[in-house]
């Protein structure tokens with residue numbers, strides 16, 4: 001468990017004082033993939049870099065498995081930091097060293113006996129699918145392959161936590177997906193807790209269990225990914241998830257409608273089509289299907305559709321309350337027509 005309590009990181013430069021992280025408290029459970037989302041300058045990197053003391057917090061507390069990182073000094077601190085691996089957007093590989101040497105470097109830094117290094121690097125290269133690249137240089141690899149080396153290096157000393165700062169932001173969508181699958185495999189098979197920063201909600205949707213949204217150094221919303229996608233509270237959260245799940249109704253659709261428009265959301269295995277066809281059968285109304293989508297978030301369906309209901313007012317009211325009894329959320333949309 002990573003416990004972050006009242007953490008602040010204040011940068012003081014000649015020109016100004018910036019609260020990079022402003023009084024953040026968060027608990028990240030062992031074994032989960034935790035996503036941190038926010039626009040540029042929100043404080044994501046500052047927060048994640050405080051977790052391994054790459055950035056020294058101004059105040060607050062960080063405990064990893066009960067160990068208070070800021071109270072550690074010397075050898076104890078170095079040991080604790082070895083248990084926290086990190087990967088970066090631009091990989092940070094050493095260009096003059098081969099892939100083998102890049103990974104061996106991390107092992108030597110941790111004083112691994114020379115006799116164990118070859119075996120460990122071989123194991124790591126196999127794990128990330130680069131066994132055939134051990135003697136090439138970083139410049140000869142694609143972005144995705146470079147990130148695999150970054151991952152192998154971060155895992156070299158058997159960390160319990162892996163921090164990822166925009167680890168897929170420099171990659172194309174297919175490569176991103178293959179790196180996310182590798183991270184998920186590492187999370188499941190090696191039981192490593194992953195803290196991941198991203199501005200792409202598809203990344204969160206793909207692999208995170210829980211998430212936090214940051215703005216101006218603060219965490220403004222946090223929770224299980226499915227709960228946040230299906231019921232965002234803050235405006236900024238809605239803005240982020242709108243790239244995956246849209247809650248807004250296109251005005252072109254609204255302008256054409258004369259009947260009552262309802263937005264229906266259903267969670268889990270409730271069949272959306274069933275709700276529509278049963279409603280239209282049971283009530284004397286006409287239902288026009290306007291728009292709809294189903295997203296799978298952590299493999300659980302989340303369906304949202306828009307319908308126009310036409311007919312006698314009372315009958316429409318009854319239909320709406322019937323739909324409300326079956327779906328997770330039914331909202332009547334005022335469109336002024």
Ligand SMILES: Nc1ncnc2c1ncn2[C@@H]1O[C@H](COP(=O)(O)OP(=O)(O)OP(=O)(O)O)[C@@H](O)[C@H]1O
Nearest residue numbers: 011013018019020039040041042043044045046047
């Ligand atoms: N070393 C530093 N000195 C001064 N200010 C800094 C420093 N590092 C970060 N900041 C400021 O702290 C705030 C948070 O920055 P941070 O890099 O943590 O944001 P971020 O969410 O990671 O952004 P991005 O998505 O662009 O990477 C910003 O206003 C930034 O300018």
Ligand SMILES: [Mg+2]
Nearest residue numbers: 044045046165
């Ligand atoms: Mg950053």
